[in-house]
Amino acid sequence: MTDKSSIAFLLKYLTENTDEEHPVSSAELRGLLRKKGYPSDPRTIRKDIDMLREVGYDIMIIGQNGLATSYFYGGQEWDKAELRILIDAVSSARFITPERSRKIIRKLAGLAGNQNRKELVPDLFVSERVKAQSNQLLYCLERISSAIRQKKKIVFKYYNYNTAKKRIHRHGGETYTLSPYATLWEDDRYYVVGWSDKREDVVAFRLDRMPVPKISGEDAVPPPKGFSLQDYSDKVTRMYGGQTETVTLHCRSGMMDQVIDKFGLDVEITGVTQDSFDATVTVAVGGTFLSWVFQFAGQIFIKGPDSVRQLYEEMLQTARHDMSLNDFSEVSERVWKL
Numbered sequence: 001m002t003d004k005s006s007i008a009f010l011l012k013y014l015t016e017n018t019d020e021e022h023p024v025s026s027a028e029l030r031g032l033l034r035k036k037g038y039p040s041d042p043r044t045i046r047k048d049i050d051m052l053r054e055v056g057y058d059i060m061i062i063g064q065n066g067l068a069t070s071y072f073y074g075g076q077e078w079d080k081a082e083l084r085i086l087i088d089a090v091s092s093a094r095f096i097t098p099e100r101s102r103k104i105i106r107k108l109a110g111l112a113g114n115q116n117r118k119e120l121v122p123d124l125f126v127s128e129r130v131k132a133q134s135n136q137l138l139y140c141l142e143r144i145s146s147a148i149r150q151k152k153k154i155v156f157k158y159y160n161y162n163t164a165k166k167r168i169h170r171h172g173g174e175t176y177t178l179s180p181y182a183t184l185w186e187d188d189r190y191y192v193v194g195w196s197d198k199r200e201d202v203v204a205f206r207l208d209r210m211p212v213p214k215i216s217g218e219d220a221v222p223p224p225k226g227f228s229l230q231d232y233s234d235k236v237t238r239m240y241g242g243q244t245e246t247v248t249l250h251c252r253s254g255m256m257d258q259v260i261d262k263f264g265l266d267v268e269i270t271g272v273t274q275d276s277f278d279a280t281v282t283v284a285v286g287g288t289f290l291s292w293v294f295q296f297a298g299q300i301f302i303k304g305p306d307s308v309r310q311l312y313e314e315m316l317q318t319a320r321h322d323m324s325l326n327d328f329s330e331v332s333e334r335v336w337k338l
Contacts (some may be wrong), residue, residue, distance in 0.1 A: 005038070006033065009036055010033070013029075022070040022112075049061070057073070059074070081239075093191070097140075128262070135147070136211070140210060142215065152218065153178060153219070154192075158176055159210065176198070177180060177196070177216070178196055178197075180193070181237075182229050192204065202224065219290045246280060247285065248280050249302060249303060251276060251299065267279050
């Protein structure tokens with residue numbers, strides 16, 4: 001056996017099987033090397049480890065009375081806590097199929113080394129009922145990322161579900177054209193954000209509602225002047241659809257947690273009293289936002305502007321009217337139309 005192969009075996013064993021919590025003793029290393037037919041005297045092991053340390057490998061030596069007693073590899077790029085976060089995220093992500101989730105988790109656990117691999121199983125329980133049924137979204141994401149790098153438009157159709165729970169093309173199979181700027185992960189959904197030729201505005205589409213898009217030969221439209229992806233995410237993707245408005249909400253004091261959960265710590269708070277406060281937020285005013293307000297009936301209401309108050313009142317009156325008729329009216333289309 002060559003010295004090079006002995007050093008390679010030593011490095012492989014240390015990186016895969018040792019860390020600060022799991023050092024290997026000098027006696028154990030000698031036994032392992034002997035089984036493989038390599039030189040195993042303490043002087044040779046020290047020389048090989050010194051050589052590995054000189055070329056940059058972070059091999060730590062534990063000594064006693066000036067003699068090396070054990071070794072471990074200290075250069076792991078990931079610690080268990082970091083890998084735990086990634087594994088739980090993969091386990092809970094709806095857009096990844098159960099089979100693909102298990103495959104990714106095995107790969108992530110492998111980064112922790114053989115000693116820790118068994119400990120890194122998901123602690124979260126996520127029903128497979130809410131997980132994706134195919135890997136189409138991942139291919140979608142890859143194609144969109146390629147278009148962003150190439151600064152090209154994408155073309156695609158968009159799906160809805162019918163009452164038979166089958167996917168059907170929206171608007172009779174209309175083809176959408178988008179200049180993609182970025183992808184967003186919001187509320188456990190992936191979106192692509194970009195310039196819509198039809199709407200002449202920046203919009204977001206859900207990746208799980210589209211087939212794998214095609215990359216157009218046409219150059220993408222540059223982002224509008226002053227466009228900020230962070231601002232767009234804060235103002236629009238939390239309250240999908242509708243005209244963007246600055247809205248003042250009057251809230252009971254106990255609603256602060258809910259307001260911060262939805263709009264973040266930088267939300268503007270004014271008019272604070274012992275019992276209430278006002279929150280000023282910029283949102284896309286549509287059915288989703290108004291429904292969010294309604295769930296806190298009696299705890300949060302819209303203070304202004306008058307146009308948004310009126311839209312909210314129309315929604316409430318329409319819901320009451322339709323319930324009394326036991327049927328749907330056309331008025332609600334104004335609130336929920338995308």
